[in-house]
Amino acid sequence: MSLLVTGSIGIDNVVTPHGQAEEVLGGSSVYFSFAAVQYTPVRFVGVVGEDFPPAFRDILASHDIDLTGLEVRKGSKTFRWTGKYVGDMAQAQTVGIELNVLAEAAPRVPAAFTDSDVVFLANTHPTLQREMLAQVRSPKLTVCDTIDLWINTERASLTETLKVVNGVIINDAEVRMFTGLSNLVTAGREILKLGPSFVVIKKGEHGALLVTADNATAIPAYPTENVKDPTGAGDSFAGGMLGYLAAEGRFDTAALRRALLRGTVSASFTIEDFSLRRVMNVTRPEIDARVAELIDMLRIE
Amino acid sequence: MSLLVTGSIGIDNVVTPHGQAEEVLGGSSVYFSFAAVQYTPVRFVGVVGEDFPPAFRDILASHDIDLTGLEVRKGSKTFRWTGKYVGDMAQAQTVGIELNVLAEAAPRVPAAFTDSDVVFLANTHPTLQREMLAQVRSPKLTVCDTIDLWINTERASLTETLKVVNGVIINDAEVRMFTGLSNLVTAGREILKLGPSFVVIKKGEHGALLVTADNATAIPAYPTENVKDPTGAGDSFAGGMLGYLAAEGRFDTAALRRALLRGTVSASFTIEDFSLRRVMNVTRPEIDARVAELIDMLRIE
Numbered sequence: 001m002s003l004l005v006t007g008s009i010g011i012d013n014v015v016t017p018h019g020q021a022e023e024v025l026g027g028s029s030v031y032f033s034f035a036a037v038q039y040t041p042v043r044f045v046g047v048v049g050e051d052f053p054p055a056f057r058d059i060l061a062s063h064d065i066d067l068t069g070l071e072v073r074k075g076s077k078t079f080r081w082t083g084k085y086v087g088d089m090a091q092a093q094t095v096g097i098e099l100n101v102l103a104e105a106a107p108r109v110p111a112a113f114t115d116s117d118v119v120f121l122a123n124t125h126p127t128l129q130r131e132m133l134a135q136v137r138s139p140k141l142t143v144c145d146t147i148d149l150w151i152n153t154e155r156a157s158l159t160e161t162l163k164v165v166n167g168v169i170i171n172d173a174e175v176r177m178f179t180g181l182s183n184l185v186t187a188g189r190e191i192l193k194l195g196p197s198f199v200v201i202k203k204g205e206h207g208a209l210l211v212t213a214d215n216a217t218a219i220p221a222y223p224t225e226n227v228k229d230p231t232g233a234g235d236s237f238a239g240g241m242l243g244y245l246a247a248e249g250r251f252d253t254a255a256l257r258r259a260l261l262r263g264t265v266s267a268s269f270t271i272e273d274f275s276l277r278r279v280m281n282v283t284r285p286e287i288d289a290r291v292a293e294l295i296d297m298l299r300i301e
Numbered sequence: 302m303s304l305l306v307t308g309s310i311g312i313d314n315v316v317t318p319h320g321q322a323e324e325v326l327g328g329s330s331v332y333f334s335f336a337a338v339q340y341t342p343v344r345f346v347g348v349v350g351e352d353f354p355p356a357f358r359d360i361l362a363s364h365d366i367d368l369t370g371l372e373v374r375k376g377s378k379t380f381r382w383t384g385k386y387v388g389d390m391a392q393a394q395t396v397g398i399e400l401n402v403l404a405e406a407a408p409r410v411p412a413a414f415t416d417s418d419v420v421f422l423a424n425t426h427p428t429l430q431r432e433m434l435a436q437v438r439s440p441k442l443t444v445c446d447t448i449d450l451w452i453n454t455e456r457a458s459l460t461e462t463l464k465v466v467n468g469v470i471i472n473d474a475e476v477r478m479f480t481g482l483s484n485l486v487t488a489g490r491e492i493l494k495l496g497p498s499f500v501v502i503k504k505g506e507h508g509a510l511l512v513t514a515d516n517a518t519a520i521p522a523y524p525t526e527n528v529k530d531p532t533g534a535g536d537s538f539a540g541g542m543l544g545y546l547a548a549e550g551r552f553d554t555a556a557l558r559r560a561l562l563r564g565t566v567s568a569s570f571t572i573e574d575f576s577l578r579r580v581m582n583v584t585r586p587e588i589d590a591r592v593a594e595l596i597d598m599l600r601i602e
Contacts, residue, residue, distance in 0.1 A: 017483075055354065065423060066517065067555075087483050088477070088483035088484075089483065141405075144492030176389070182318075182388050182389035182390065183389075183526050183528060184506070184524075185524050185525065185526045186526045189526075195401050201506060205485070205520075206507035206508070206520055207507070207508070209521075209524060216520030216524035217524070217598050218508070218522065218523075218524045218598070219521060219599070219601070220507075220508055220510075220520060220521050222519075223485075223486050223510060223517035223518070223519045224517075225484050225486045225487045227484060257548070257601050258601055258602055260601070261601055261602070291602075295601060295602050296597040297518050297519070298520070298600070298601065299599070299600065300520070300559055300561070300562055300596060300599065301557055301562070301592075301596050
């Protein structure tokens with residue numbers, strides 16, 4: 001099935017206890033795409049400013065990522081994020097953010113993409129998420145992410161977005177913030193009441209939780225000592241998960257559970273190096289080997 | 302194999318968002334025992350004051366817990382702990398603590414217990430842990446727990462204790478505090494350098510991590526909406542784990558991984574009600590059913 005993603009594209013500056021990356025390609029839809037493209041071609045929709053380096057476009061174009069939907073807007077500047085991680089690197093600290101073109105009108109979904117089957121609305125303003133989604137004619141699976149900013153400032157709009165998607169991929173702190181509930185299974189079920197048929201709660205180093213009406217599946221993260229930069233881990237998780245589902249063409253609970261492993265493995269590669277360095281060069285056999293390792297780890301009796 | 306536990310026995314007062322428990326039986330070795338006794342008889346060594354309610358002794362005696370090693374010390378008072386949990390209940394807040402008899406001389410290991418095969422040194426002063434261990438002639442498996450108090454105040458003694466045990470069961474915040482390392486696999490391996498052949502890192506609602514020289518196994522906690530009181534979850538985890546290992550009589554990595562599931566299931570029952578109410582009455586078929594459910598959850602492909 002065809003897979004469309006829309007979300008942020010950015011220029012990142014990141015410092016972690018293991019080093020730093022300056023002026024590198026980042027953004028939610030970018031991390032998503034490099035994970036998803038391991039399973040299926042990606043239709044990419046987003047907007048950057050005219051300062052967007054051609055070399056960054058080349059990086060995206062070097063993979064099976066269709067950039068027909070990438071708008072380079074004259075007179076606008078690309079989204080920029082500067083962040084740092086300290087200690088256990090569980091939480092990014094935003095040092096500086098320039099929304100720039102993200103604060104302007106949303107990009108259009110190209111005509112050639114309006115028949116997309118699977119749509120991932122990576123984090124952006126929830127009203128823009130709905131506007132983008134409305135341009136896709138009859139998607140079979142729609143999933144969104146969000147961040148604390150919209151929970152705090154655009155709760156009503158975010159609630160409307162949650163009502164029109166099939167699934168939500170969100171992190172633990174955010175689902176607690178949105179629902180006011182501390183138990184994650186209960187919080188996930190609260191989201192289901194709005195309409196989605198599944199919620200995936202990302203817990204960083206602690207793995208992920210899939211909540212459906214009648215099932216809760218928890219998986220650990222891949223245990224590793226090699227963590228250099230957590231930036232993009234959550235987006236890579238979503239990319240691995242939805243890329244796999246689009247390739248499989250089925251979205252039942254069994255498929256979702258298999259996709260959880262794919263997501264956690266994508267994230268595990270992303271965090272091994274700064275920016276996209278690792279996830280951009282990882283091979284499908286390396287991914288499959290790590291999935292097999294995780295399956296073996298979880299096969300206990 | 303025979304199983305001996307020594308640690309605290311207390312009178313607890315606990316408040317959580319779901320209610321409260323006043324003047325109830327608690328303590329690390331008590332929670333451990335009720336989990337372990339599902340698999341094997343427990344040899345119990347500990348000391349209480351003369352204020353220890355006979356009804357509490359009866360609760361212990363009603364199960365296959367041998368109280369030969371329970372000393373009721375004249376003129377002394379029983380250990381008391383008052384705590385509360387708020388929000389996501391991830392961390393207990395100690396409101397009041399009275400060490401009482403725990404600040405005095407350690408109890409003796411009865412002669413009949415000195416041939417014990419498996420020894421669990423539940424949390425207490427690390428010097429007392431070594432003194433207790435020294436009274437057991439030739440144990441086949443020795444495991445200890447500890448808490449932040451001893452890491453902060455008795456680091457040298459704690460290090461000596463870690464050098465003489467085969468395994469350590471410790472929580473995530475504590476292993477990070479002791480090692481100064483944020484990555485849990487790396488922190489676990491740092492403990493291994495002191496001598497133990499395995500470290501189990503308890504992560505509460507996020508499950509547990511088993512670290513050996515050549516393997517790291519992560520398992521999630523049993524996902525549940527039913528959490529009333531986390532008190533004793535970590536001790537129940539250790540009890541389920543070591544009770545199972547003692548019954549199995551083997552301690553290789555495969556057995557340790559199976560034991561991890563037993564530990565997480567014991568903890569999952571403990572937290573369903575205040576004090577020992579749930580873990581005291583859970584049946585072995587209920588435990589086995591939940592272990593099977595967890596195995597099924599983790600069997601993804």
